[in-house]
Amino acid sequence: MSGNPRRREVRGLTLGFLSLGASAAPLDVLSAAAQAGFGAAGLRISARNPGDSWSRPNAEGDGLEQIRARAEALSIRISSISGYYVSDKTSLSHLLANVEAARRLGAPLISQGCFEPKLGRVAGLLRDYARAAADVGVRIALEFMPMSTLKTIDDTRRVIAESDARNVGLLIDSLHLARSGAGASDVRALDPRSIYLTQLCDAPAVRAPTTTLFDEAMSGRLYLGDGGLxxxxxxxxxxxxxxxxxxxxxxxxxxxxxxERAKRAAEKAAAFFASHFG
Incomplete structure (x- = not known):
């Protein structure tokens, strides 16, 4: 075994739902994670915006206890959930549904995207959202994405500071980090306690000029080691x-x-960590 503390075996990694597609069903993600040897899974449990089509168990419906029971039977930890975005379509009640879903699933973290253009409203919602999450022992990882309202690390840190929330931190996605113009040195400069979740994928070092940021995020990602990030x-x-x-x-x-998709992701990740941190 390697003595490098950053070396990860597959069991020490989380399979994100997006690895199986944007609408991957939670039970399918859990099964795939178990088949590939992951120790944890991140699940999407509702549509991104209220009113969007979503046929899976969600934060306002039944089925969450079934998901939790399945995770426990497979010995897969639910590391985080993704629910409704903060957007102009979102009210506090929708965000509180995210909290309730996390509580029922036993998930300690909510992965949170933001597309609300009024940052003052974001901070206000975040303040009450975070308070409700704290009451049930849940933290919120706020994601910056260059195509969202929060485009950079600094944008995200400012809105967190304005909200005065103590249980909200950063979600760092390797693709969004690179496309925001930041890199490893910017991450190293952060208080490590502020980084709640890191999502890894590879991609070409430079985005193709004919591809939008959104399209690249959904269909331009590669397995670890197959790109130039x-x-x-x-x-x-x-x-x-x-x-x-x-x-x-x-x-x-x-x-x-x-x-099979999960196994390929696992094999590539194992090779990446063995090559660079073995």
Whole structure:
């Protein structure tokens, strides 16, 4: 075994739902994670916006206890959930539904995107949202994405500071980090306690000019080691016990069964960590 504290075996990694597609059903993600040897899974449990089509168990419906029971039977930890975005369509009640879903699933973390253009409203919602989450022992990982309202690390830190929430931190996605113009040195400069979740994928070093940021995020990601992002530098900049989730919806493998996609992600991740941190 390697003595490098940043070396990860597959069991020490999380399979993100997006690795199986944007609408991957929670039970399918759990099964795929177990088949591939992951120790944890991140699940989407509702549509991104209220009113959007979503046929899976969600934060306002039944089925969450079934998901929790299945995770326990498979010995898969539910590391985080994704629910409704903060947007102009979202009220506090929708965000509180995210909290209730996390509580019922036993998930300690909510992965939170933000597309509300009024940052003052974001801070106000976040203040009450975070308070409700804290009451049930849940934290919120706020994600910056160049195509969202929170485009950079600094944008995200400012809105967290304005909210005065103590249980809200950063979600760092390797692709969004690179496309925001930041890198490993910016991550290393952060208080490590502020980094709640890191999502890893690879991609070309430079985005193709004919591809939008959104399209690349959904269909341009690669397995670890298959692109040109500085993943080694990013992992080295993280605390050794960082929560790391794979988010690798590789389009070329989209037709494969979920378990096979998860196994390919696992094999590539194991090779990456062995090569760089072995």
């Amino acid at each position: 500085d993943l080694k530098g990013l992992v080295a900049a993280l605390p050794p016990d960082a929560e790391i989730e794979l988010e690798t919806p590789v389009v070329g493998d989209a037709a494969l069964p979920g378990g």
